[in-house]
Amino acid sequence: MAWISGVGDTEFGRLEGETPLSLMARAAGDALAEAGLERGEIDGLLCGYAASLPHLMLATLFAEYFGLKPRYAHALQAGGATGAAMVMLAQRLVDTGECRNLLVVAGDNRLSGQGTDSAVAMLAQVGHRDYEVPFGPTIPAYYGLVASRYMHVHGVSEADLAAFAVLMRSHAALHPGAQFKTPIGIAEVLASRPIAAPLKLLDCCPVSDGACALVVSAAPSETRLRIAGAAQIHPHQHVSAAADLADFALADCAERAREEAGIGIDDVDLLAIYDSFTITLLILLEETGFAPRGKAADRLRAGIFARDGLWPLNTHGGLLSFGHSGVAGGLAHIVEASRQLAGRAGARQVRQPAIAFLHGDGGVMSSHVSLVLRRE
Amino acid sequence: MSGGDALAVHFWQGCAVGELRYQRCRACGAAQFHPRRFCARCGGAPDWVVSRGLGTVYAVTSVTRAPTPDFARLAPYDILLVDLDEGFRMMAHGAPGLRIGERVRLGFDRRGERPLPRFEPLGGSS
Numbered sequence: 001m002a003w004i005s006g007v008g009d010t011e012f013g014r015l016e017g018e019t020p021l022s023l024m025a026r027a028a029g030d031a032l033a034e035a036g037l038e039r040g041e042i043d044g045l046l047c048g049y050a051a052s053l054p055h056l057m058l059a060t061l062f063a064e065y066f067g068l069k070p071r072y073a074h075a076l077q078a079g080g081a082t083g084a085a086m087v088m089l090a091q092r093l094v095d096t097g098e099c100r101n102l103l104v105v106a107g108d109n110r111l112s113g114q115g116t117d118s119a120v121a122m123l124a125q126v127g128h129r130d131y132e133v134p135f136g137p138t139i140p141a142y143y144g145l146v147a148s149r150y151m152h153v154h155g156v157s158e159a160d161l162a163a164f165a166v167l168m169r170s171h172a173a174l175h176p177g178a179q180f181k182t183p184i185g186i187a188e189v190l191a192s193r194p195i196a197a198p199l200k201l202l203d204c205c206p207v208s209d210g211a212c213a214l215v216v217s218a219a220p221s222e223t224r225l226r227i228a229g230a231a232q233i234h235p236h237q238h239v240s241a242a243a244d245l246a247d248f249a250l251a252d253c254a255e256r257a258r259e260e261a262g263i264g265i266d267d268v269d270l271l272a273i274y275d276s277f278t279i280t281l282l283i284l285l286e287e288t289g290f291a292p293r294g295k296a297a298d299r300l301r302a303g304i305f306a307r308d309g310l311w312p313l314n315t316h317g318g319l320l321s322f323g324h325s326g327v328a329g330g331l332a333h334i335v336e337a338s339r340q341l342a343g344r345a346g347a348r349q350v351r352q353p354a355i356a357f358l359h360g361d362g363g364v365m366s367s368h369v370s371l372v373l374r375r376e
Numbered sequence: 377m378s379g380g381d382a383l384a385v386h387f388w389q390g391c392a393v394g395e396l397r398y399q400r401c402r403a404c405g406a407a408q409f410h411p412r413r414f415c416a417r418c419g420g421a422p423d424w425v426v427s428r429g430l431g432t433v434y435a436v437t438s439v440t441r442a443p444t445p446d447f448a449r450l451a452p453y454d455i456l457l458v459d460l461d462e463g464f465r466m467m468a469h470g471a472p473g474l475r476i477g478e479r480v481r482l483g484f485d486r487r488g489e490r491p492l493p494r495f496e497p498l499g500g501s502s
Contacts, residue, residue, distance in 0.1 A: 135492065136442055136446075148436050149457075194438070194452070197438040
C-alpha cells in the first residue's frame with residue numbers, strides 16, 4: 001500500500017527572486033518536514049517540467065540542488081495531468097517495492113520568470129505544429145472550440161460556466177496562499193474581456209509562480225492517507241483529432257480508479273477536479289459521474305459543490321483562483337485534498353471527509369488521470 | 377512550415393496552388409488529415425487526394441487574445457473545426473460569425489506568408 005505521508009507548497013502568484021528549483025525546494029522541504037523524513041530517507045524522486053527552466057534531466061538537477069541521492073528518479077510529462085500521473089506512478093513504485101519514500105515535486109515561475117505573453121505563446125505550441133499552430137490558436141482557443149461544441153450539444157450557457165468561476169473564487173478567499181481572493185459575481189465574469197469565445201478572462205486560469213510537493217511512502221504517517229485507486233486514459237493529443245468534443249468517454253477512467261479503491265460515487269466526500277478553464281471543470285464533473293450531462297451548473301446552484309455541500313469541490317480555489325503554476329497547479333489539487341482528508345485545512349476544513357476523488361487533465365482533454373485518496 | 381517533414385511541405389504546397397490535400401487509406405478507406413506514411417487506423421498505405429472543400433462547421437471560437445504580435449494584428453479572428461464531406465476534420469480560419477452546423481466552402485487567405493485555409497458560408501445551413 002502507498003500512503004501520502006507529507007505535503008508542502010508555496011503560495012501562488014507573483015513570487016519575485018525565485019527560480020523553479022528554489023520554489024520546488026521550499027515545497028519539498030515542507031513535505032519532508034511534515035512526513036518526518038530526512039533527505040537521506042528519500043529513495044525516489046519524481047518531478048514535472050518547468051516552462052521557465054527547460055532541462056533534459058530536471059529530476060537529477062533538482063536532486064543535486066536539494067541534496068538527494070535517490071535510487072530512482074526522473075521527470076514525467078502529461079501536461080496538466082502530470083501531478084496526478086506522478087502520484088499514480090509513485091503509488092505503483094511503492095507497491096512494487098522499488099521505493100519506500102518518494103518525493104513528488106513540481107514548481108515553476110512562469111509569471112515572474114517568463115511573463116504572461118511568453119507563457120501564452122509557449123503554451124499554444126501544445127497544438128499541432130503544422131495543422132493547428134499556423135492558424136494562431138491559444139490554449140484558450142483550443143478550449144473555446146471544445147466549449148462551443150459541448151455547450152451547443154448539451155445546452156450549457158455562458159452563465160453556467162461563470163458560476164464555476166464564482167465558486168472557485170469564493171473557495172480561494174479562505175486560502176492564505178491563493179493568487180486571487182477578491183470575490184466576483186456572475187455578471188462580472190460575463191462582462192470580463194473576451195479571450196477566445198465563448199471563454200472570457202475570468203473563465204481562464206491565471207499564469208502563476210508556485211510549487212507543490214508531497215511524499216509517498218510505504219508506511220503510513222499518523223494521517224493514514226492512502227492512495228487507494230488510480231487510472232489513466234489518453235484518447236488523443238490535438239483538439240482537431242479528438243473523436244467527439246461533446247463526449248470524451250472518460251467515465252471508464254474514473255470508474256477504474258474507483259473500482260481499484262473499492263468505492264462507488266456515493267462514497268466520495270470531496271472532489272479535486274482540474275479546472276484550467278470553467279468549461280474544463282464542468283465537462284470533467286459530468287464525464288467522471290458527478291453530474292448528468294449538461295447539469296453540472298444545476299448541481300452547483302443546488303449547493304452540491306460548496307464547502308458544506310455533498311461534494312465540496314476544489315476547496316483551495318482551483319487553478320482558476322488559487323492559481324496555475326504549470327505542473328504544480330495540478331499538484332495543488334492533490335495537496336489540498338490531502339490536507340482536507342487529514343483535517344489540516346484550517347478555515348477551509350470541510351466536515352470529516354474520508355474519501356476524495358481527483359481528476360487531472362493535460363493538453364486539450366488529451367491526457368487523463370483519475371485518483372482516489374482515502375483516510376484509513 | 378516545418379523543416380524536414382516532406383508530408384507537411386506537400387500539404388502546404390497544395391494550399392499554395394489552391395488544393396486542400398488529405399490522405400485516404402488504400403486498405404481500409406479511412407480519410408486521414410494529419411498526413412503520415414501509414415494509416416493510423418489500420419497501418420495500411422495512404423494515398424494523397426484533393427478535397428472538394430465542402431463541409432460543416434463542427435466547432436468555432438473567436439480569438440481576441442492572440443498568441444503573438446503577428447496574430448494580434450489580425451485579431452479578432454475566427455478559428456473553426458470543420459467536418460469535410462470526405463470524412464475528416466480540420467482546423468481552419470473562418471469568415472466572421474459562422475455557427476456550428478453551418479455549411480461552408482473552402483477558400484484560401486493569401487494575406488500572410490502562406491495561404492491559410494479559410495472557410496466561407498456556402499449559403500443555407502443544414
